[in-house]
């Protein structure tokens with residue numbers, strides 16, 4: 333072999349990782365993995381890239397966005413691969429992310445239950461259409477002005493003629 337035996341072609345990396353070459357090229361464009369180019373402009377990956385790809389796939393499979401994975405990989409020194417300890421720390425963070433996402437989904441499921449069989453898709457009434465509208469939960473009207481100390485003070489001044 334004319335090239336370094338510690339290196340893999342993109343086809344070999346794809347085969348060994350089970351990740352399509354197109355996805356590997358995408359990872360590379362996103363700065364998650366690196367390659368060098370041969371004189372014929374072909375990609376060559378260091379074998380340790382396999383471990384980086386494993387880290388990316390494991391993280392993606394629990395729903396972590398690539399941008400976040402990239403940020404975490406950015407903590408690795410140049411050319412280093414994710415160690416066991418690195419994965420342990422990252423997976424601790426992923427667990428928190430996963431739990432937060434499960435809680436959000438459970439809240440959405442509860443809201444969604446109210447929608448089943450409704451079909452109104454109303455901005456005023458449907459909490460799934462407009463989940464952040466806390467005031468909307470109280471309905472429209474003057475009570476909107478009475479929430480908050482500043483408004484209460486203004487109202488008190490108006491009543492006292494101040």
Ligand code: FES
Nearest residue numbers: 447450452453458
């Ligand atoms: S569709 Fe009617 S409450 Fe959501």
